[in-house]
Amino acid sequence: MRKSLLLTLPTLIFICCQPKTVEVEVNASAGEQFLNNFKGKKYIFGSDLDAKNAASLVLAYAEKDSETMVKFMEDTVVYYPPLGGKVMKTPKSAIHEVVKSLHEPYDSIKRKLNNVVPLKIEGSDFTRVSVSFREKRYYKDGNQESVRLIDRIFLREGKIFRIIQWMGEIEN
Numbered sequence: 197m198r199k200s201l202l203l204t205l206p207t208l209i210f211i212c213c214q215p216k217t218v219e220v221e222v223n224a225s226a227g228e229q230f231l232n233n234f235k236g237k238k239y240i241f242g243s244d245l246d247a248k249n250a251a252s253l254v255l256a257y258a259e260k261d262s263e264t265m266v267k268f269m270e271d272t273v274v275y276y277p278p279l280g281g282k283v284m285k286t287p288k289s290a291i292h293e294v295v296k297s298l299h300e301p302y303d304s305i306k307r308k309l310n311n312v313v314p315l316k317i318e319g320s321d322f323t324r325v326s327v328s329f330r331e332k333r334y335y336k337d338g339n340q341e342s343v344r345l346i347d348r349i350f351l352r353e354g355k356i357f358r359i360i361q362w363m364g365e366i367e368n
Contacts, residue, residue: 225318234317242314242323242351250325250349251312253356258307258331262295270355278345278363306332322352330366342366 225238249268256264266288273291275284286294299305310328317324326348333341343363350358 229317234320237318237320239315239317242316242325244314246323246351246354247312247314247325249351249354250314250327250347250356251309253349254309254327254329254347255307257295258305260295260299262292265295266291268351268354268356270352270357273356274358276358276360278361301335303334303336305334322350322357325349325351 225240227239229235229237229239253265253268256262269288269291272285272287275286277284284294308330310330312325312327314323314325316322326346328344328346331343331345333343335341342365344366345364346362348360348362349356350360
């Protein structure tokens, strides 16, 4: 009796500890595109590498690290600034000077990422990564400003070709 109990007990423990498999339905695609030649298409997740590169670009800008930024860019990048600023079409060779001029009013900029989401439109050859973050700007005159930003960064074959930015204010 004791022998059978010793054999039965480990078997019961083993059976009870087996993981349970539960099937969960996951959307492979969602949403809908309403503009241009992809009208009516759904979105799918893009790559984690594109998300990582977009986040790295956003943080590199705050650090004035144009060398890192250039690594992620196509030969020409189009930038749409917030608040109706003039669209900038910049060759990769000019990025160092552009970053320097955009940082001119600041002593420093600190950024804290909120989220990074890579999306692709079904049938497209590019990924659109939305990067949401907060930025604290320290001006040379001693003033400070806090803003919320969303960068929509477009990548094709791992290289950035377009950046669209939206901004909202934050009370200090």
